Each structure stands twice: as structure tokens, then as C-alpha cells.
Amino acid sequence: MSMNHPIRIAPSLLSANFARLEEEVRCCEHGGAEILHIDVMDGHFVPNITVGALVVEALRPITTLVLDCHLMITEPERYIEAFAEAGADWISVHVEATRHLHRTLSLIRACGSRVGVVLNPVTPLVSVFDAVEYCDFVLLMSVNPGFGGQAFIPSFFRRARELRAFLNRNRLEHIEIEVDGGVGLENAEEIVRAGASILVSGSGVFRGNPRETIPALRRAAERGLTLAL
Ligand code: DX5
Numbered sequence: 001m002s003m004n005h006p007i008r009i010a011p012s013l014l015s016a017n018f019a020r021l022e023e024e025v026r027c028c029e030h031g032g033a034e035i036l037h038i039d040v041m042d043g044h045f046v047p048n049i050t051v052g053a054l055v056v057e058a059l060r061p062i063t064t065l066v067l068d069c070h071l072m073i074t075e076p077e078r079y080i081e082a083f084a085e086a087g088a089d090w091i092s093v094h095v096e097a098t099r100h101l102h103r104t105l106s107l108i109r110a111c112g113s114r115v116g117v118v119l120n121p122v123t124p125l126v127s128v129f130d131a132v133e134y135c136d137f138v139l140l141m142s143v144n145p146g147f148g149g150q151a152f153i154p155s156f157f158r159r160a161r162e163l164r165a166f167l168n169r170n171r172l173e174h175i176e177i178e179v180d181g182g183v184g185l186e187n188a189e190e191i192v193r194a195g196a197s198i199l200v201s202g203s204g205v206f207r208g209n210p211r212e213t214i215p216a217l218r219r220a221a222e223r224g225l226t227l228a229l
């Protein structure tokens with residue numbers, strides 16, 4: 001059994017101009033994005049430091065787009081409630097960052113947010129096979145987390161195909177695969193053919209005008225969907 005999830009484009013605000021964040025959000029809305037991807041980094045789990053729940057709280061009243069909070073932080077369980085209260089629609093945590101994954105995923109669910117688990121590029125897929133049933137989506141990193149503008153790691157394709165097959169075999173076809181890192185016009189079609197439906201893009205979207213780069217990325221991604229039919 002397989003199903004085609006509609007393509008959703010999630011601009012990563014990491015590459016936006018933080019001095020003009022509201023304008024950047026408007027450009028993403030006009031470009032037709034469904035999701036805003038917010039990268040939360042603590043300088044500990046990853047080498048970089050970015051933003052916290054305060055920024056989610058500031059964005060919440062100005063947009064109805066899905067706020068997708070990607071927590072690249074050690075012990076994310078300590079901050080789940082704060083992000084949910086700030087208005088995070090989706091919260092994802094790294095399997096490498098939390099000791100009691102089931103408890104952390106259950107906490108996100110109890111707080112009313114959609115639940116995601118994230119894997120670094122070479123973390124074995126099997127490490128989340130028992131966790132996916134508690135999730136709404138799985139985020140497969142296609143770069144090492146920490147920075148925008150890095151090169152896409154091609155083993156993503158094999159990993160996404162294997163995860164998609166596992167989900168379909170286990171009647172978990174409703175669970176979506178999100179891809180994050182180095183996504184662009186040149187690989188979007190193949191990414192979708194491998195089984196992903198939520199495409200995060202930072203530098204690819206904000207390098208140009210999001211009103212144009214987002215529809216272009218969507219067109220490229222949807223070509224992969226047509227071929228999958
Ligand atoms: C990296 C972040 C990504 C980043 C992607 O740690 O998780 O969301 O913004 O940036 P690009 O699309 O430029 O690779």
C-alpha cells in the first residue's frame with residue numbers, strides 16, 4: 001500500500017533576514033509556503049546557537065502558517081512545553097539528543113503539537129523503527145545539522161526509500177518524511193521520488209525572492225510526485 005502525500009514547502013527562517021522577519025514571513029506566504037521551519041540550536045548538540053521559544057511566540061500572532069520547530073538541542077524534553085505554549089504546531093526532536101525517546105514524543109503529543117523525530121545523516125534508521133508509530137513525521141537530515149548552505153548528502157535517497165518502504169509495510173503510510181539540508185531545484189524531484197513530501201529549504205528559498213523560489217521548488221518537487229503515480 002502506498003499513498004501520495006501532497007508536497008509541502010517549508011522555508012527555513014535560518015537563512016532569512018532576522019532584522020526583517022515579518023516581511024520575510026509575508027514573502028513566504030505570498031510564495032505559497034505551507035510551513036515555516038524554525039531551527040532551534042543550543043551550541044551544545046550542534047555547534048551553532050540560534051533562537052528559542054521567544055521567537056516562536058513573536059511569530060505566532062502574525063501568521064497562520066504551520067510553525068515547524070526543529071529542536072537541535074540536548075535534552076529537548078526540558079523545552080517542549082515552552083515551545084508548545086509559544087505556539088509551535090509541530091515539534092521535532094533528534095533521536096541522538098534525548099534519552100527517553102518515547103517519553104519525549106509522548107510529551108509533545110500531550111502538549112497538543114504534531115510530533116516528529118529527527119535522524120542525523122548516518123544515524124541508523126532502525127533506531128526509530130519502534131518510535132515512528134508515536135510520530136506524525138520523520139525528519140531525515142540530509143546535512144549535518146548546525147548551518148544553512150551545506151551540500152546535500154546523497155545517501156538520503158537510499159535512506160528515504162528504505163524508511164518509506166518500512167512505513168508502508170507497517171501500515172504507517174500516513175507518516176510523512178521531511179527532508180532538511182541542501183534541498184534545491186536540482187534534487188527536489190528525486191527527493192520526492194524517494195518518498196519525502198515535506199521539503200525544508202533555507203538558502204535555496206532566501207537566496208532569491210521567496211515569491212519565486214518557493215513556486216519553482218514546488219514545481220520541481222511535484223515532478224517527482226507525477227512519476228511516482
Ligand atoms: C540545518 C538546519 C536546516 C537549514 C537548512 O541544521 O536544520 O533547516 O536551515 O538550510 P539549507 O536549506 O540552506 O541547507
Ligand code: ZN
Pocket residue numbers: 012037038039070180200
Ligand atoms: Zn532544520
